[in-house]
Amino acid sequence: MSKTLITGGLGFIGSSISEELLKKKITKKCILIDNFGSYINPLKENFVDFRKQRFSSLENTIIERCDTSNYKTISMLINKHKPDYIYHTAALPLAKVSNLNNEEAKISSVDSTLNIIDAIINLSIKNKSYKCKRFVYFSSSMVYGDFKKSSVNEKSEKNPKDAYGIMKLAGEVVTEGVCRLHSIPYTIIRPSAVYGPKDMNRRVSQIFVENAIRGKKIIIQGKDEKLDFTYIKDLANGAILAARNKNGKNQIFNITCGKGQSLHKFVLLLKKKFPNLKYQIEKKDISKPSRGTLSIKKAQKLLSYKPKFNLETGITEYVKFLKKNKVF
Numbered sequence: 214m215s216k217t218l219i220t221g222g223l224g225f226i227g228s229s230i231s232e233e234l235l236k237k238k239i240t241k242k243c244i245l246i247d248n249f250g251s252y253i254n255p256l257k258e259n260f261v262d263f264r265k266q267r268f269s270s271l272e273n274t275i276i277e278r279c280d281t282s283n284y285k286t287i288s289m290l291i292n293k294h295k296p297d298y299i300y301h302t303a304a305l306p307l308a309k310v311s312n313l314n315n316e317e318a319k320i321s322s323v324d325s326t327l328n329i330i331d332a333i334i335n336l337s338i339k340n341k342s343y344k345c346k347r348f349v350y351f352s353s354s355m356v357y358g359d360f361k362k363s364s365v366n367e368k369s370e371k372n373p374k375d376a377y378g379i380m381k382l383a384g385e386v387v388t389e390g391v392c393r394l395h396s397i398p399y400t401i402i403r404p405s406a407v408y409g410p411k412d413m414n415r416r417v418s419q420i421f422v423e424n425a426i427r428g429k430k431i432i433i434q435g436k437d438e439k440l441d442f443t444y445i446k447d448l449a450n451g452a453i454l455a456a457r458n459k460n461g462k463n464q465i466f467n468i469t470c471g472k473g474q475s476l477h478k479f480v481l482l483l484k485k486k487f488p489n490l491k492y493q494i495e496k497k498d499i500s501k502p503s504r505g506t507l508s509i510k511k512a513q514k515l516l517s518y519k520p521k522f523n524l525e526t527g528i529t530e531y532v533k534f535l536k537k538n539k540v541f
């Protein structure tokens with residue numbers, strides 16, 4: 214059985230991939246690389262660190278502290294563990310923070326990606342029997358910028374609107390170009406608005422659900438703003454499918470729920486569970502791109518990818534987790 218290395222392995226998405234791989238015995242061992250970073254002010258009221266809860270067990274898991282921008286360390290760890298599969302999720306994951314720190318966004322999405330691919334190339338040269346079976350780069354729906362149509366597919370125009378989207382797209386170019394040049398099989402995943410238990414980056418879905426539980430008013434910026442909300446388990450399983458299936462080799466996939474839904478709809482679903490919930494509609498934040506559906510037809514056709522959670526069932530699971538864990 215294979216060995217899998219996940220950069221950003223302590224994160225929301227990286228830890229979910231590790232949990233699914235080990236639970237389903239798809240891999241023998243997961244090596245989680247992380248710099249133990251955090252993007253939210255930990256002194257803020259109601260800050261909850263979910264990192265411990267992200268792992269049901271640490272059996273067959275190795276955690277290595279490393280910043281992927283440090284070539285020497287990441288290269289040493291790739292040499293040491295010789296992973297068959299690499300999922301590269303480590304990056305500055307928030308558009309708002311990236312836009313204030315262009316250099317950090319570039320180092321995390323572009324330089325780090327090149328470092329990992331270079332480490333794979335150098336190990337393959339040194340050790341002829343080593344072969345990376347798949348390098349998986351995590352991009353974003355933000356590479357599309359403002360959607361020109363209500364639904365975009367992988368071939369739609371890429372016109373990122375901010376530093377985050379620009380650096381994510383640059384990371385895609387590095388992945389495609391350098392991997393192709395050195396015959397390293399790669400897959401690029403474009404997720405969107407991933408939500409669910411154990412997220413701690415205070416994206417819109419987390420703020421909405423936590424406010425509903427706490428009885429705090431929700432502010433909706435743009436009533437008709439649509440996002441393709443994707444439940445965390447669907448993304449993790451879709452990414453694993455793409456990495457392990459031969460049809461996923463050297464391909465780009467939107468891995469989402471496949472349905473853009475308005476922020477207002479999200480809140481109305483919450484209101485069914487919390488009838489006293491109060492909300493207010495304000496103007497859209499124009500610095501954010503207007504988005505919608507990311508077509509998943511390609512992933513359905515080539516990978517038989519089928520998301521299991523719709524927005525209602527995903528929110529139900531999320532609320533159940535927060536209540537069970539008595540976080541509030």
Ligand SMILES: NC(=O)c1ccc[n+]([C@@H]2O[C@H](COP(=O)([O-])OP(=O)(O)OC[C@H]3O[C@@H](n4cnc5c(N)ncnc54)[C@H](O)[C@@H]3O)[C@@H](O)[C@H]2O)c1
Pocket residue numbers: 220221222223224225226227246247248249250251279280281282301302303304305306307321325351352353354403404405406407408413414
């Ligand atoms: N969550 C979403 O809705 C979403 C949507 C689109 C794309 N993505 C992308 O998916 C990836 C994972 O996002 P997430 O939601 O799991 O974020 P996260 O913050 O939960 O996880 C990222 C992890 O990477 C680590 N990390 C960051 N930079 C690092 C570095 N230079 N070296 C080592 N470790 C580093 C962090 O400590 C963290 O544990 C990111 O690349 C993000 O851009 C996420």
